[in-house]
Amino acid sequence: MRRDIFQAIADPTRRAILVLLAVQAMTPNAIAEHFDIRRQSISKHLRILSECDLLAPRQEGREIFYELKIDKMKEIDIWLDQFRKIMEESFKQLDEVLFTIKNKKK
Amino acid sequence: MRRDIFQAIADPTRRAILVLLAVQAMTPNAIAEHFDIRRQSISKHLRILSECDLLAPRQEGREIFYELKIDKMKEIDIWLDQFRKIMEESFKQLDEVLFTIKNKKK
DNA sequence: TATACGTGCAACCGATCGGCTGCGCAAATT
DNA sequence: AATTTGCGCAGCCGATCGGTTGCACGTATA
Numbered sequence: 001m002r003r004d005i006f007q008a009i010a011d012p013t014r015r016a017i018l019v020l021l022a023v024q025a026m027t028p029n030a031i032a033e034h035f036d037i038r039r040q041s042i043s044k045h046l047r048i049l050s051e052c053d054l055l056a057p058r059q060e061g062r063e064i065f066y067e068l069k070i071d072k073m074k075e076i077d078i079w080l081d082q083f084r085k086i087m088e089e090s091f092k093q094l095d096e097v098l099f100t101i102k103n104k105k106k
Numbered sequence: 107m108r109r110d111i112f113q114a115i116a117d118p119t120r121r122a123i124l125v126l127l128a129v130q131a132m133t134p135n136a137i138a139e140h141f142d143i144r145r146q147s148i149s150k151h152l153r154i155l156s157e158c159d160l161l162a163p164r165q166e167g168r169e170i171f172y173e174l175k176i177d178k179m180k181e182i183d184i185w186l187d188q189f190r191k192i193m194e195e196s197f198k199q200l201d202e203v204l205f206t207i208k209n210k211k212k
Numbered sequence: 213t214a215t216a217c218g219t220g221c222a223a224c225c226g227a228t229c230g231g232c233t234g235c236g237c238a239a240a241t242t
Numbered sequence: 243a244a245t246t247t248g249c250g251c252a253g254c255c256g257a258t259c260g261g262t263t264g265c266a267c268g269t270a271t272a
Contacts, residue, residue, distance in 0.1 A: 010116035037261075041262075061218090133249090134250090167239060168248050
């Protein structure tokens with residue numbers, strides 16, 4: 001059970017579910033109507049997404065509405081930040097190099 | 107062979123490789139030194155990352171330096187944009203609701 | 213109360229994953 | 243010319259994935 005957010009969004013069906021639920025909370029049956037997959041398989045996906053805190057279930061009678069926990073998406077953004085920072089750093093170094101070359105020309 | 111970028115970054119080792127290569131291009135042997143994994147397994151990861159255009163090999167004699175293609179990372183960002191937009195839209199609708207309530211109070 | 217509905221869980225199964233070893237090949241070194 | 247080095251590829255294997263079916267259980271409806 002790896003169950004981290006990156007493994008969660010690796011599956012195309014799960015990504016599609018996230019997009020669906022971004023618009024509005026839905027029940028497993030309602031979600032399943034959008035795919036060529038049995039409801040039970042959708043349930044499996046919902047479990048995985050819930051386990052890594054991307055979704056939260058809200059019971060209403062015998063129905064369960066799953067809603068997106070958008071905040072969790074930030075984790076992906078945070079990971080991407082590493083690269084933004086590293087690249088920024090690279091540009092700074094490039095600037096220094098260019099600056100040095102510029103000075104040497106004098 | 108799914109070989110899309112989300113499946114590529116699902117594996118923790120591959121994510122670590124990407125971070126390593128963000129700092130500087132490296133050879134498979136050099137990368138392997140950072141993990142408890144045989145070089146051949148690293149090569150497999152490099153192949154997957156290259157196939158979905160996250161890395162590019164640069165041959166130098168008998169050595170091959172793999173370098174990060176940072177631009178490809180934007181694809182993840184683009185996917186995240188969907189949610190940013192949907193949430194933004196939600197807030198607008200919330201604003202409208204609040205505005206309506208406000209007006210009704212008059 | 214009996215029946216239908218909405219759901220989650222368990223067990224199964226073929227495909228894929230992510231390690232491994234054992235090559236072969238080209239470049240560098242001796 | 244022989245050896246070492248750096249690498250990718252092929253094949254193996256146990257674990258996991260993502261689908262399936264067949265339940266069991268609580269909630270609504272007749």
